[in-house]
Amino acid sequence: MKALKYLNQYLWKYKWYLILGTIFTIVSNLFGILPAQLVRYALDLVIETLDIYNLFGGSALQSKMYDIFAFSILLYGLLILAMALLKGIFLFLVRQTIIVMSRHIEFDLKNDVYKHYQTLPTSFFRSHNTGDLMARISEDVSNVRIYVGPALMYGINLIVLFFLVISYMLSVNMKLTFYVLLPLPLLSISVYVVNSMIMKRSQEIQKQLSGLSTFVQEAFSGIRVIKSFVQEDHSFSNFQKEAEDFKNKSLGLTKVDSFFYPIILLLIGLSNILIIYVGGKEIINGNLTPGNITEFILYVNMLTWPVMALGWTTSQIQRAASSQQRINEFLNEKTTLISDKNVIHALEGSITFRNVGFNYPDSGIQALESFDLNIKQGETVAILGTTGSGKSTLAHLLCRLYDPTEGEILIDNIPLKDYDVHAYRRQIGYVPQDVFLFSDSIENNVRFGSENMQFSRIEQAVKDADLYNNIKDFPLGYETMLGERGITLSGGQKQRLSISRAIARDPKILILDDCLSAVDTNTENIILNNLKRIMDQRTSVIISHRVSSAKLADRIVVLDDGKIVEQGTHPELMAKNGAYKELYEKQLVSEEV
Missing domain, CATH: 3.40.50.300 (P-loop containing nucleotide triphosphate hydrolases)
Structure with a gap:
């Protein structure tokens, strides 16, 4: 139940729904209990009146007695019917408060989880698959909704009904009440034992469901690859394995759940036997009437459904606790991309890298090492390099999707960490490598x-x-x-x-991360010529593995293994006969071929 404490803030927010729902539950149960007393009065009236009625057999008085007797029974019947109608009305109001509250909480919780997801850094999404994220915001939140809705409603109903029924039973006969409640300790032990099993299996099911969701999401996202390699049957067989595991785990939970109902029915039946046996002795001793026995049997039957629902309610609470625990795992994740100063500044566009180093937190791969670079306001810089040289990492750092492991980045001579993240990102334009x-x-x-x-x-x-x-x-x-x-x-x-x-x-700063790799040379020239006007008076960073993309740049930087190996203009780099010239000549020959 510790995990479910997080939901207290929502219960407090919608406390009036809960308070009114509890009041309506009490009133509906009162109208449910009163008919049992009316049945006792009616039955005792029949038993007490029958002998007297027979004594006046054949007389006019007997006819009058019959009219009074029939009217009394009709009145009791109408009262019982009225009580049933009133109970139904208040049960409707119970659902219109507690169930409506659960839907509001579900709405708020999904929004809060989704909003929190968006605050988390890119490293979080690299280490968690999409299926797991979706399962926690859909299936897990739905399980929690059942806890704050139906499970809470049935739980309150059980507590209220139990308190009211036991109070009435004690007021009638304490001895008989004791024997009726005798099986309850056994019920408590059964609930405790089975709950521990339910909790464990619920967690396994939720993890399996996340895996299944991830598999399906990946399969349909990559459906063209699956079809191209004729792997439909293989994909389906893998899905069957995942689904089979989910089915087996779900059946295991169902088997545990199925223990509740036979146990509860057995205990209810035992209570009825004790009522008849002990109550019969009390009638013989003159302490009770047959109407009291009928009343007690009705009380026990009133408790049958709530006590039977206890198993379901307990199961749902345990499942909700398991789901909320999974939700809390992500809610407890905090973003590292925070700003203490929250500077909101109209960008001019100068960029400075000072001894920047970066290791990816999930893989530990070192992408940049001792990287120093100054980009003036309005300057266009092309960053070239082969795959894995750290080009895209620079784009991620400039967008502040990550913070450098070492060193710092300054924008307009202000540390990037001091900027308000959203205000800064609104002033940059980013074209990712993966569109x-x-x-x-x-x-x-x-x-x-x-x-x-x-x-x-x-x-x-x-x-x-x-x-x-x-x-x-x-x-x-x-x-x-x-x-x-x-x-x-x-x-x-x-x-x-x-x-x-x-x-x-x-944007004030334009970052193009290998964004022309999927277009032909002619289209690339058209786009670059159009961008020439756009890049004027705007700081631009062109990241590419193609030398042709760098022809508009004021300066070219060549990266290799996370370090700058060369930088300068095209003529300067060609004159050095270094890495840039080698890359240029290789690509020139490739284009000619």
Whole structure:
């Protein structure tokens, strides 16, 4: 139950729903208990009146007695019916308070978890798969919702009903009440033993469900690869294995759950036997009436469903505790990308790297080592290097998706760590190496991240990225809906749309991370010529493995194994006969071939 303490803040927020729900539960149970007393009065009336009624057999008085007797029984029946109707009304109100409260809490919890996910650093998402993230915000939150909704409702109902019924039973006969409650310690022990088993198996099920969700998500995201390699049967067999494990674990939990009902029914049956046996003796001794025995049997039967629901409620509470524990694991994760000063500053665009070193926290790979670089305001710098040289890491650091392990980065001579993260990112444009587009229209993908952007700016950004003619060919134009991850477009079109999205924001610093790798040389020249105007008076960092992408740069930096090996203009680097010239000549020969 420690994990569920996190939910107390939501219960306090919606306390009036809970308070009213509890009041309605008490009232509904009162209307549920009163009919048992009316049945006792009616039964005793029948037994007490029957002998007297027979004494006046054949007389006019007997007819009058019958009328009074029939009216009394009818009155009791109508009262019982009225009580049932009132109980139903208040049960409806119970659901309209406690169940509605649970839906509000579910809504708030999902929003809080999602919001917290977005504050976490990129390293968190590199070390946790998407399926696990989805399972915790969907399945786990749903399990928690059942705890603060139905489970809490049935739990309150059991406590209230138990208190009321036991109070009435004690007021009638303490001895008979004692024997009726005799099986309860055995019930408590059974619940305790089975709960520990439920908790363990619930955690295993949730972990298995996360694995299953991850497998399905990866399978459908990579469906084209699966089809290309004719691995549908292999993928399906792997899914069957995952599903079989989930089924077996779920059946194991179901078997444990199934112990509750036979045990509870056995204990309820034992209570009924004790009522009849002990109550019969009390009737013989003149301490009770047959109506009291009927009343006690009705009380025990009233407790049957809540006590039977105790097993389900306990199971759901344990499952919710397991789910909330998993949710808390991520909620307790804190972002390292914080700013104590929260500087909000209109960027001019100068960038300084001072002895920057970086190791990826999840893999421990050293991507940069003793990296020093000064980029002036409005300067365009191309960073070239082979795969694994640390180029993309520089882009991640400039976007502050990570903080350097060593050294520091300064923007306009202010440490990047001092900037308000969101205020800083709003002033930069970033085109990632791995293009990601949303399942939305082309227009909304271009305007993503900007509010109230004029259509003219969207259109100009599309023209600058050499995508305008492609969009005109689409029947719906800018309203064309893209599939998942932009699957509607080709690789080159996706990269150009991603460039449009970055330059439409009119950023102070533009970062292009190998964003022209999927376009041909001719298209690359068109885009670069268009970008020449955009890069004017704007600090730009062009990251690429292709030398041709660096022709607009004021300065070229060559990286190798996380270190700068050369830097200068194109003529200067060619004159050095070093790494840049070797890379240039290799790519030139490749293009000629």
